[in-house]
Amino acid sequence: MPDELTHPPLAELLGDRYTENPFERSFYRRDLGVVPPRLASLIGDTLPDAVARPRTADEISAILCYAAECKLAVTPRAAATTAYWNAVPLARGLLLDLNGLAGLVEIHEARLTATVLPGTRWGDLDRALRRRGFTLLSYPTSAPAATVGGWICMEGYGIGSLKYGGVQGQLRELEATLADGRITQVSGASKAAGALRATGFAGSEGTLGIITRAELVIRRTPAAIGHHLLTFPDMAAATGAVAELAAASPTPFYAHFAAESYGRFLRRAGFTPAADGPLLAITYDGEPDEAAQGDRNVRQAAARWRGAALPEALAAREWDERFLALRLKRGGPSVLAAEAWLPTARLADYADDVAKLAAQQGLPIATYGTVVAPGQTTVMSLYGCDESRPLPYLLALSLTKKLYDIAFRHGGRPYGLGVWNTPYLAQAMSAEELAMRRATKRTLDPANILNPGKVYAPPRLLWPPAFKLGMDLLAGTRRVGKRWL
Amino acid sequence: MEPAAPYTSFDQEAQICAHCGYCQAVCPTYAAIGWESAGPRGRMTIATEGLRGDGFPDEAAQRIYECTLCGHCREACATRIDTLAAWLEARRRLADRGALERLPLGRLRDNLRQAHNVTGDPAENRLMWQADLEHADPGLNGRAGAEIVYFVGCVTGLYGQGHPIAQAATEIFRAAGLNFTTLGSAEWCCGFPYLGLGLPAEAAAVARHNLAAVQSLGARTIVASCPSCFHMWRDVYPDLLAAPIGLEVLHASELAARLLAEDRIELAPRPLRVTYHDPCDLGRNSGVYDAPRAVLRAIPGVELVEMADTRENALCCGGGGNLEAVNPALVAEIAARRIAQAVETGATILVTPCQQCKRTLAAAARKARARLKVLDLNEIVRQAMAV
Numbered sequence: 001m002p003d004e005l006t007h008p009p010l011a012e013l014l015g016d017r018y019t020e021n022p023f024e025r026s027f028y029r030r031d032l033g034v035v036p037p038r039l040a041s042l043i044g045d046t047l048p049d050a051v052a053r054p055r056t057a058d059e060i061s062a063i064l065c066y067a068a069e070c071k072l073a074v075t076p077r078a079a080a081t082t083a084y085w086n087a088v089p090l091a092r093g094l095l096l097d098l099n100g101l102a103g104l105v106e107i108h109e110a111r112l113t114a115t116v117l118p119g120t121r122w123g124d125l126d127r128a129l130r131r132r133g134f135t136l137l138s139y140p141t142s143a144p145a146a147t148v149g150g151w152i153c154m155e156g157y158g159i160g161s162l163k164y165g166g167v168q169g170q171l172r173e174l175e176a177t178l179a180d181g182r183i184t185q186v187s188g189a190s191k192a193a194g195a196l197r198a199t200g201f202a203g204s205e206g207t208l209g210i211i212t213r214a215e216l217v218i219r220r221t222p223a224a225i226g227h228h229l230l231t232f233p234d235m236a237a238a239t240g241a242v243a244e245l246a247a248a249s250p251t252p253f254y255a256h257f258a259a260e261s262y263g264r265f266l267r268r269a270g271f272t273p274a275a276d277g278p279l280l281a282i283t284y285d286g287e288p289d290e291a292a293q294g295d296r297n298v299r300q301a302a303a304r305w306r307g308a309a310l311p312e313a314l315a316a317r318e319w320d321e322r323f324l325a326l327r328l329k330r331g332g333p334s335v336l337a338a339e340a341w342l343p344t345a346r347l348a349d350y351a352d353d354v355a356k357l358a359a360q361q362g363l364p365i366a367t368y369g370t371v372v373a374p375g376q377t378t379v380m381s382l383y384g385c386d387e388s389r390p391l392p393y394l395l396a397l398s399l400t401k402k403l404y405d406i407a408f409r410h411g412g413r414p415y416g417l418g419v420w421n422t423p424y425l426a427q428a429m430s431a432e433e434l435a436m437r438r439a440t441k442r443t444l445d446p447a448n449i450l451n452p453g454k455v456y457a458p459p460r461l462l463w464p465p466a467f468k469l470g471m472d473l474l475a476g477t478r479r480v481g482k483r484w485l
Numbered sequence: 486m487e488p489a490a491p492y493t494s495f496d497q498e499a500q501i502c503a504h505c506g507y508c509q510a511v512c513p514t515y516a517a518i519g520w521e522s523a524g525p526r527g528r529m530t531i532a533t534e535g536l537r538g539d540g541f542p543d544e545a546a547q548r549i550y551e552c553t554l555c556g557h558c559r560e561a562c563a564t565r566i567d568t569l570a571a572w573l574e575a576r577r578r579l580a581d582r583g584a585l586e587r588l589p590l591g592r593l594r595d596n597l598r599q600a601h602n603v604t605g606d607p608a609e610n611r612l613m614w615q616a617d618l619e620h621a622d623p624g625l626n627g628r629a630g631a632e633i634v635y636f637v638g639c640v641t642g643l644y645g646q647g648h649p650i651a652q653a654a655t656e657i658f659r660a661a662g663l664n665f666t667t668l669g670s671a672e673w674c675c676g677f678p679y680l681g682l683g684l685p686a687e688a689a690a691v692a693r694h695n696l697a698a699v700q701s702l703g704a705r706t707i708v709a710s711c712p713s714c715f716h717m718w719r720d721v722y723p724d725l726l727a728a729p730i731g732l733e734v735l736h737a738s739e740l741a742a743r744l745l746a747e748d749r750i751e752l753a754p755r756p757l758r759v760t761y762h763d764p765c766d767l768g769r770n771s772g773v774y775d776a777p778r779a780v781l782r783a784i785p786g787v788e789l790v791e792m793a794d795t796r797e798n799a800l801c802c803g804g805g806g807n808l809e810a811v812n813p814a815l816v817a818e819i820a821a822r823r824i825a826q827a828v829e830t831g832a833t834i835l836v837t838p839c840q841q842c843k844r845t846l847a848a849a850a851r852k853a854r855a856r857l858k859v860l861d862l863n864e865i866v867r868q869a870m871a872v
């Protein structure tokens with residue numbers, strides 16, 4: 001064992017699955033978001049001291065026991081498919097790479113559940129289930145990379161959530177390793193007062209415990225699936241249609257919308273949109289009569305809201321490309337974005353206000369999203385920039401705050417907190433909910449070892465009043481100086 | 486799904502990369518090594534941060550060359566980056582800065598420069614596979630007037646394990662009555678290893694040599710049993726030479742499928758349960774998926790059972806991208822995953838139309854003690870021929 005290691009017991013435990021090599025560690029400093037290094041260094045020290053790749057819950061337990069003993073910050077991470085530094089260290093410490101704890105353990109046919117490990121990617125899991133005649137109820141829009149544990153620790157709404165709800169409601173049981181190293185079983189159904197429930201992990205972003213196993217509700221592969229793609233004269237019509245279809249029976253499996261700005265941005269990125277107007281992609285699956293009724297519903301909604309049905313082949317292509325929204329980045333080459341949870345009824349108003357902001361700032365902003373619950377949508381507004389030009393990039397960063405302001409005006413809230421959305425904590429949840437979450441955190445992780453700096457409070461530099469003022473000033477500067485950018 | 490977007494520039498594409506990790510999910514190197522640096526998005530980070538100045542850390546070069554160039558990341562890429570083009574350019578930049586000397590790649594480059602093949606063998610050794618041919622053919626080497634040139638390739642021609650492939654291919658061509666020859670000892674490496682080293686100018690030079698050699702015989706068609714040679718001739722030579730090559734280029738599996746469709750070869754029943762491995766350079770990188778399967782299905786009695794991941798999603802065997810020269814243990818680890826999938830099918834024979842896939846998979850099957858025989862497509866066709 002080399003003497004110069006900072007944490008020899010971890011090296012002894014994991015062997016070549018543990019490293020303090022500076023080259024290897026440097027790859028864990030970022031997620032999808034690009035933050036100028038100087039700004040990043042003001043928020044925290046993102047270079048972990050070590051990276052560990054455990055393969056079992058027992059190894060995680062031993063690591064957390066050691067971390068608790070040494071007061072070592074632990075940042076859990078798997079695919080790191082978010083952009084708010086949810087899985088980026090702020091206080092050096094140990095980076096816990098959970099990708100190696102992956103696989104479908106067992107399918108329980110009688111109760112239609114599957115036991116899976118947390119590093120399993122949703123795309124891989126669905127393929128494995130389909131080989132056996134089963135499929136998932138829902139999965140994230142980043143399913144090719146996103147992992148089971150990661151999505152559970154986020155809010156867990158995406159494709160299929162409209163029909164089957166968020167992933168929290170699909171958890172039969174969780175196994176989690178807590179900050180003191182205890183491996184605990186958490187029931188998804190428990191309603192006992194004070195009991196830790198699986199739903200408690202929603203939005204916890206790895207701050208309460210490391211999920212080491214999950215039993216998820218699954219379903220048999222549907223007998224029929226039908227894709228529809230409609231285009232509308234304006235977003236008000238598209239909003240009316242999607243709200244109507246989401247509330248009708250049967251509930252669509254998937255309802256995705258794209259404002260006109262999305263098509264324009266897609267074209268700018270070098271791709272061909274299915275149509276130039278606002279788009280609505282709807283998928284029904286289930287028994288053949290369900291898909292047939294869905295087809296009738298779509299026709300009626302299209303007639304009522306002046307929608308035009310696009311060819312089936314285009315609808316199928318839209319479905320095949322449902323994981324590829326990031327293609328828009330080719331129109332960047334960098335992009336910045338705000339993702340918000342928004343009442344579906346306000347979509348058109350939101351899109352109108354975003355279009356006004358885009359006009360003010362002289363910057364194309366693409367808006368699109370997914371209806372994830374009755375009356376609720378996750379909406380993404382994304383714009384291009386160039387991270388290699390520090391000043392324009394910094395000015396462009398301020399527009400995410402303006403986009404969130406628009407979302408808040410229409411009853412929205414941020415989707416995911418990490419670090420960069422902590423200035424919006426007051427908009428993200430009520431004071432009571434925040435107090436309850438902080439209390440749970442203090443109970444389960446009193447030494448604040450797990451993913452410190454995330455979710456519960458903004459870092460000093462992002463103190464909300466100063467952050468908001470600073471961002472507004474930058475946005476104003478950008479607006480005035482846009483012609484020189 | 487729309488294909489990869491047109492490649493812009495190395496720096497631009499590296500910036501377009503969203504670091505979404507879709508590529509990591511399918512990368513055979515990442516699956517085996519496990520560190521973030523070993524996956525495509527890690528390589529993009531190296532490309533953006535590590536290759537801008539003059540120097541580079543050895544680890545960075547190691548990771549850039551520890552890639553099989555399988556192209557799976559390009560299929561998965563959410564931003565539709567032509568990642569293969571990016572990896573080749575990263576290697577070019579590294580080669581320019583002396584990386585080949587710092588990695589165990591200098592010998593491969595020297596073999597290519599001095600002997601025009603990957604092993605460093607003298608050119609005459611390219612004829613050794615012909616010693617055991619069932620039907621001796623004096624016109625097999627450089628016969629002017631032949632319609633078809635069979636481009637044998639380095640691994641098939643110079644490794645003993647590859648010889649049965651060339652022997653089977655020529656027996657099939659002979660039985661079908663084709664007017665064919667080879668370049669014999671005038672054949673040079675196709676240039677694919679040069680590209681993989683990051684030396685495209687040398688690849689262009691061998692392309693010029695090989696094309697001139699074929700043109701001097703007056704042939705109209707090139708057939709390669711090696712998917713990488715095939716890919717070079719059909720897809721890369723026109724770019725390297727900035728002009729169409731004016732030849733029909735076929736992979737041996739495509740030619741066999743054509744011959745079977747025209748009833749020019751007759752196959753006897755072979756009651757076998759067979760699974761099929763898509764070579765990366767034939768499948769993902771050249772788009773040939775159906776011809777080899779059609780050939781297998783044409784053998785009476787053969788039951789073709791597909792592996793869990795096939796066609797565009799097929800797992801790599803580990804044998805590409807010069808990885809064997811950089812990290813042979815990694816090749817074995819990658820191949821073991823594919824063998825595990827083959828074993829799951831219950832097949833007794835794993836067929837692949839690639840000599841390099843055959844080598845790596847056969848070694849992995851032996852190591853895993855799998856009851857699985859690995860054959861090239863030409864070999865199983867030859868065995869089934871009723872001649």
